[in-house]
Amino acid sequence: MLGRVLFLVTLLSIPRLEAITFKDSDVVVFLGNTVIERAQKYGHLETSVTLAAGKKNLKFRNLGWSGDSVFGHARSYFGPPKDGIGRLKADLAELKPNVVIVCYGALAAFEGDKGLPEFIAGYEGLLNMIAETANPREIVLVSPPPAESLGDPMPDMTEHNQRLAQYSNAIAELAKKRKLSFADFYTAVGTGGKGLTDNGLHFHEKGYRVIAPKFTKALGLTPPNESQLESERGGKLRETIVAKNKLFFHRWRPANETYLRLFRKHEQGNNVKELPMFDPFIAEREKEIETFRQSISTVK
Known part of the structure; x- marks a missing residue:
């Protein structure tokens, strides 16, 4: 409980994302692991943001990769992590995005306290690469969503949500340090929902439909009706x-x-x-x- 209170108090000191800034003909890249990759299958997140952007004609590209980390582990196929980052670098160089929306931390949070310094260091490296390769006008760091406790025989995710809150807090601090926008997806979704995931972690079609307006609102936009x-x-x-x-x-x-x-x-x-x-x-x-x-x- 104390950790949750400290998390909320700390977030109060971090500037909120007033509204993501889109311009007509922007190329927008979604980058992250499972929550981002699976979103392309259902289309709810992109549909919501597309309509919330008003009259802007945007081009979205989903570079999500299930199981990926800020080090590019999953993208590396058979090689070392640097190969995964190299692949991502080539993709960004080709796409030339104006806006990059990044959502990592859901996987890394399983490591808890001991993994947090390495995660943030890796995130810094990833952001440096994005800036050097694509030089986007705007980078938005999105906190990972909470997990669900679905009841027996599935595990209680209360403790893991405390870790996710901790990592969300660290991502918010990283955004503040680098003067980037931070979208608090963790708080927007909340920990009280049930029946939005297959296994407590991965959203299914109904789940994405429910969280899409929350994701859009976390970006500072007004969700479509x-x-x-x-x-x-x-x-x-x-x-x-x-x-x-x-x-x-x-x-x-x-x-x-x-x-x-x-x-x-x-x-x-x-x-x-x-x-x-x-x-x-x-x-x-x-x-x-x-x-x-x-x-x-x-x-x-």
């Missing part, structure tokens, strides 16, 4: 976002990566030239997204 989201056009917008995300996923994370870019590229590496062929299809989906966005803006 239910009539917009539940309209036929709102449904089509989300479906098109999901379709676009699927195309982009296959573009940057092809299933046969080993043959295209890694140690078996001598067999099929010539087919890597086909990856850019996804780009026109992605562009078509984005035109449809913009058409739906414009039409939905008239729904009250």
Whole structure:
């Protein structure tokens, strides 16, 4: 209880994110581990932010990678972590994002006190790389969401939520130190919800639908209203976002990566030239997204 009180008191001293600043035609990258990667499958987070951005025509790219860390462990495939960071660096250099929304800490929090210094040091390195590689206009650090206690036979996540609160606090302090925006996703979601995850950690479709407006609000934006989201056009917008995300996923994370870019590229590496062929299809989906966005803006 004391730790939770201290967490809240500390957060009071940290400037809140008034509103993320988007400009027309911005490329926005979502970066993080499981909570970010799984979001592309359902489209709720991106749909909510798309509509909350008003008249801005944005292009979103999801670079989330399940199980990833600030050191790029999961992205490294068969090599050392530096290979994962190298891959991410190449992705950012190609995408040239104007805004990067970063959400790490959910996995690292399992290490508790002993892992916190290493996590923050790694986060610093990651942020340095992002700034040097892409030089985005804005970087937003998002705290990890809380875990759920689903009852027997699932574990009680109260203690883990205390660790998540601790890591959220440290991320907020890091944002303050680097003069970056901080989005308090942990507090926005809250620890009282049940039935939003598959296992206490990973949100399912209903979970993302529930947390999407909370995520948007944590970014300092006004979430779209239910009539917009539940309209036929709102449904089509989300479906098109999901379709676009699927195309982009296959573009940057092809299933046969080993043959295209890694140690078996001598067999099929010539087919890597086909990856850019996804780009026109992605562009078509984005035109449809913009058409739906414009039409939905008239729904009250």
